[in-house]
Amino acid sequence: MRSLGKQKVLSIKTIVAIGIGSALFVILGRFGSIPSGVPNTNIETTYALLALFALLYGPVAGLLIGLIGHTLKDAIFYGSPWFSWVIASGLVGLIIGLLTSRISIHDGEFGKRELIRFNLAQIAANAVAWFIVAPVLDILIYAEPANKVFTQGLIAGAANIVTVAIIGSLLAVAYAKTRTKQGSLSREA
């Protein structure tokens, strides 16, 4: 598994991770949102999943899980994909994947430094995607009023940042604990 980064961009594992990750994105996107207490804002657990998979399987997987997962979710449950937000989801996965590519969580390394790095990456990714890209595309494609889409983007982005910061981080820490650390064996005297 350590050779993950050295392989071709689309290794078999990445391809499968994109497929299963998209399926998870669809199901969590539909059933996994829980009320946050703030009206009209839900905790979208699906973005915690996207962040974790981008961290585990890299930027290409993150991008494609966002694009494919969100398109399928919109198509299957709501009839037609909302492309501006689909693109934003893909971007979130891509940016998190790029910025965390040096964290080797497969080797069980996920301490304080990695945690901070992961969270800086997800904050940057969510801010770019929801505060800028999604509203701008909404205006370009659907000609919706600017103040409406920027307010929506602001709420969604803030909610996603908090969701990934709490649930995403907890998932990553828990996953790292299931892996065996490199050099964890010591010679008995």
Place this chain on the structure above:
Amino acid sequence: MKANMLTFTKQDSPIHRLTGATKLIIFVVWSVAAMITYDTRCLAVMLVFSLFPFILSKVKFRDYAFVLSLILLFFLLNQLAIFIFSPLEGVRIYGSRHDIVHLAGRYTLTWEQLFYQFNIALKYAVVLPMALLFLLTTDPSEFAASLNRLGVNYKIAYSVSLALRYIPDVQRDYENISFSAQARGIDISRKEKLSRRVKNIISILMPLILTSIERIDKISTAMELRGFGRKTKRTWYKTRPFSSQDYIALGLIALIAIASTVITFYDGSRFYNLFEPN
């Protein structure tokens, strides 16, 4: 938690007989054309055209009734939100103002706003029949083959096909895990305190994600053993050759898309303006 989703049902109709690739192209071209234009005349004509294949396809109302009601709800909320955030957007776009009634504060209902929101409604309505039709009449296994035929790398096409294949499995896993968690008193609804709710959600997500990661390892090992990805091309079990019907359908769609784009930009604006400047 019965899933009310759009799924393919095997039927026989001219629409079902079209190849998946044709339907995919039509859906994409149609969506893009509808996205570009804001011309009311084009949208209205396209809406009428989109209803023909819908009738032709003989899809049953109950197959999409639930999703349709969900869409309508979302759609109403969105219309309402547009008015609340920007009651004079139409006035800004069309450059004139004809008031109907003053509601309260900055909220005045104008003909321009009504027309603008009517256009937004039309824009959704035009895409909807085609999207529903595409999802209801395309065999998921054929879908991957059609993506590949359109030039998408077959490995990515295979990912999409894996996603479609595993959505029901993941859903079953999610239901099993969440029901057994609920049976042990782990609640994620509004009744629980927020901090507890988050903790409880983790105890559902963690097993789901760990089993999925295990599944990824298993499937990728199996694919590796069968030599997946060794060659630059592959064949598909479900692929079908284009028939004359496919070419006719594609020709028609190209014609409509080009016509609508030309008409839209003929006068230099995406919007069709009914109003005289005042």
